[in-house]
Amino acid sequence: MxxxxxxxxxxxxxxxxxxxxxxxxxxxxxxxxxxxxxxxxxxxxxxxxxxxxxxxxxxxxxxxxxxxxxxxxLAPITAHIVPILASDFSEDKLRQRYPSLQAFVTAIFTDRVAFAKANVKELKVIFEMAAFDTERREQILSQIAPKMVKQMGSVINQLKADHLIVDWPNDLILQSLLSQLFGYLAQLMLELPGTEIEREQAYLITVMTKILTPGEHDQITGQ
Amino acid sequence: MxxxxxxxxxxxxxxxxxxxxxxxxxxxxxxxxxxxxxxxxxxxxxxxxxxxxxxxxxxxxxxxxxxxxxxxxLAPITAHIVPILASDFSEDKLRQRYPSLQAFVTAIFTDRVAFAKANVKELKVIFEMAAFDTERREQILSQIAPKMVKQMGSVINQLKADHLIVDWPNDLILQSLLSQLFGYLAQLMLELPGTEIEREQAYLITVMTKILTPGEHDQITGQ
DNA sequence: AAAATAAGTGAGTGATAACTCATTTTAATG
DNA sequence: CATTAAAATGAGTTATCACTCACTTATTTT
Missing domain, CATH: 1.10.10.60 (Homeodomain-like)
Structure with a gap:
C-alpha cells in the first residue's frame, strides 16, 4: 500500500x-x-x-x-493516464507471479478504479469529445490500446500457464473486464441512483475475479 | 425462434x-x-x-x-423499447422455470442485444441526450428501471431458489450484466477496432452466463 | 512613488445557425 | 385542362455566441 x-x-x-x-x-x-x-x-x-x-x-x-x-x-489527465495504465506492469510487478486471481485483479484494477472515480468529470468531458470526434478517438486509442493489450497480455498468459485464469482469448478477457469498469464509470458519470459507491467498488473486484475464475462453463458458445 | x-x-x-x-x-x-x-x-x-x-x-x-x-x-425507438424490455417476463415465460443459466441468459438477452445492435445510431443519440439532460435522463430511467428491477428480480429469485444462480444481491447481478451489455454497446457505438461483431455477440452470452454461475469465489470482499 | 508590466474588463463585432415567410413548384381533384 | 391544395423553396430575419480590443485596475520593478 x-x-x-x-x-x-x-x-x-x-x-x-x-x-x-x-x-x-x-x-x-x-x-x-x-x-x-x-x-x-x-x-x-x-x-x-x-x-x-x-x-x-x-x-x-x-x-x-x-x-x-x-x-x-484535459492536459493533466492525459499526461497522467499513461503512467497509471502502465503501472503494475513495469519491471518488478511483471516478473512476480500473482498467487491468485483475486491478487491479480486487485493489483491491476484498484488504482484504475480509484483513478476513474477521482476524475469522473474529466472522463465525462473526454468521452463526449471522443464520441463524436473520430480522429481524436483513434488518436487516443492508438496511444493506449496497444500498450494495454501487450502488457496485460503477458500477465494473462502467465496466469494461463499457471491455470489460474479462464482459457479465453485475451481480447475477450480484456473486453469483459473493461466492460465492468466501463459500466461502473457510466454509473458514476450518469449519477445513476441506488449506488453506494464504496460498496460498488468492492463488488467490481469480486465480479471481475469471478469472470476470470476457471470453471466448467467456459466454452465459447454459438460459433 | x-x-x-x-x-x-x-x-x-x-x-x-x-x-x-x-x-x-x-x-x-x-x-x-x-x-x-x-x-x-x-x-x-x-x-x-x-x-x-x-x-x-x-x-x-x-x-x-x-x-x-x-x-x-427517437419516438419510434422509445415507443418500442419498453415492450422489448418487458418481453420474456410476461405471463408464461415468468411462470416457466429456466432449466439452466444458459437458457435464462439466452432468453433474456438475445433480443436485447439484437435490439441494441439494430439501433446503434438511435441509442447513440439517446445517450448523448441523456448524458447532459438530467431531467430527461431521470424521466427515462423512472419509466424503465423499476419495471426491469421488479421483473428480473422475480426471475432471479426463482433461479436462486433452485440454486442455479450466484447468491449475490439482485442489484449487483443486474449491474454486472448490464455492464457487459453496456460495454458491448460502447464497442458498437464507438466503432472500436478489433471487433468481429457476430463473434462478440456469442461471447457476451458466455460471459454473462459465467458471471452468474454459482461457485466458490462468490463472497463479496471488502464489505 | 513613479514607471513599467501584467491582469482584468465589458462593450462591441462578425459569423453562424435556428427559424420565418412570401413565392414557386408539384400533386391532386373535378 | 383548369382549379385548388399541399409541398417545397431560399432569401431574409433575429438571436446567440465566440472572440477582439481599447481601456482600466492591480502588481511588480526600479
Whole structure:
C-alpha cells in the first residue's frame, strides 16, 4: 500500500501551479464543472465567465479559444493516464507471479478504479469529445490500446500457464473486464441512483475475479 | 425462434408510414445519420438539408424545431423499447422455470442485444441526450428501471431458489450484466477496432452466463 | 512613488445557425 | 385542362455566441 495515492490530477495541477492567478483557476474549475454538467457545446463562454465570477474577456486572456480551454483542462489527465495504465506492469510487478486471481485483479484494477472515480468529470468531458470526434478517438486509442493489450497480455498468459485464469482469448478477457469498469464509470458519470459507491467498488473486484475464475462453463458458445 | 425478429424501428416506421413524403423521409434519415456522426449540437439544420438534398425551409415544414426533429427520430425507438424490455417476463415465460443459466441468459438477452445492435445510431443519440439532460435522463430511467428491477428480480429469485444462480444481491447481478451489455454497446457505438461483431455477440452470452454461475469465489470482499 | 508590466474588463463585432415567410413548384381533384 | 391544395423553396430575419480590443485596475520593478 506504499503506492502513491490516486488523486484528481486536475485539482492537483491547479493547486500545485503557483503561476496561475486565482481568477484563472476559477475559470478552469468553472469550465470543467459546466462541461461535465451541460456538455461542451451547450456551455457558452459567458456561462463560464459568470460561474467563475469574471468578465468574459478574462476567459480569453490565457486560452485563445474555447477548445484550447477544454484541452488545457484535459492536459493533466492525459499526461497522467499513461503512467497509471502502465503501472503494475513495469519491471518488478511483471516478473512476480500473482498467487491468485483475486491478487491479480486487485493489483491491476484498484488504482484504475480509484483513478476513474477521482476524475469522473474529466472522463465525462473526454468521452463526449471522443464520441463524436473520430480522429481524436483513434488518436487516443492508438496511444493506449496497444500498450494495454501487450502488457496485460503477458500477465494473462502467465496466469494461463499457471491455470489460474479462464482459457479465453485475451481480447475477450480484456473486453469483459473493461466492460465492468466501463459500466461502473457510466454509473458514476450518469449519477445513476441506488449506488453506494464504496460498496460498488468492492463488488467490481469480486465480479471481475469471478469472470476470470476457471470453471466448467467456459466454452465459447454459438460459433 | 418463432419470436418476432428485431428490426431497426426507425427504419420500420419510416417504411411503414405511407403519409410521409420522400423528402421528409430523407430529412429524418439524414438527421439520424448526422446526429450519430457529429452529435446534435454540431449538426446544423443546413447540414441536414444538404445531406437530404432539400432546401432548409423543408426541414421546418413538418417539425417546428430542431429538437422536435430529434424527438421525432427517437419516438419510434422509445415507443418500442419498453415492450422489448418487458418481453420474456410476461405471463408464461415468468411462470416457466429456466432449466439452466444458459437458457435464462439466452432468453433474456438475445433480443436485447439484437435490439441494441439494430439501433446503434438511435441509442447513440439517446445517450448523448441523456448524458447532459438530467431531467430527461431521470424521466427515462423512472419509466424503465423499476419495471426491469421488479421483473428480473422475480426471475432471479426463482433461479436462486433452485440454486442455479450466484447468491449475490439482485442489484449487483443486474449491474454486472448490464455492464457487459453496456460495454458491448460502447464497442458498437464507438466503432472500436478489433471487433468481429457476430463473434462478440456469442461471447457476451458466455460471459454473462459465467458471471452468474454459482461457485466458490462468490463472497463479496471488502464489505 | 513613479514607471513599467501584467491582469482584468465589458462593450462591441462578425459569423453562424435556428427559424420565418412570401413565392414557386408539384400533386391532386373535378 | 383548369382549379385548388399541399409541398417545397431560399432569401431574409433575429438571436446567440465566440472572440477582439481599447481601456482600466492591480502588481511588480526600479
Amino acid at each position: 506504499e503506492r502513491p495515492r490516486i488523486r484528481d490530477y486536475f485539482q492537483q495541477d491547479l493547486s500545485q501551479n503557483e503561476t496561475i492567478t486565482p481568477k484563472q483557476r476559477a475559470i478552469l474549475q468553472a469550465s470543467l464543472d459546466l462541461f461535465a454538467e451541460k456538455g461542451f457545446d451547450q456551455t457558452s463562454t459567458s456561462d463560464i465567465a459568470q460561474r467563475a465570477g469574471v468578465a468574459e474577456g478574462t476567459v480569453y486572456r490565457r486560452y485563445k479559444t474555447k477548445a484550447a480551454l477544454r484541452d488545457a483542462i | 418463432e419470436r418476432p425478429r428485431i428490426r431497426d424501428y426507425f427504419q420500420q416506421d419510416l417504411s411503414q408510414n405511407e403519409t410521409i413524403t420522400p423528402k421528409q423521409r430523407a430529412i429524418l434519415q439524414a438527421s439520424l445519420d448526422l446526429f450519430a456522426e457529429k452529435g446534435f449540437d454540431q449538426t446544423s439544420t443546413s447540414d441536414i438539408a444538404q445531406r437530404a438534398g432539400v432546401a432548409e425551409g423543408t426541414v421546418y415544414r413538418r417539425y417546428k424545431t430542431k429538437a422536435a426533429l430529434r424527438d421525432a427520430i
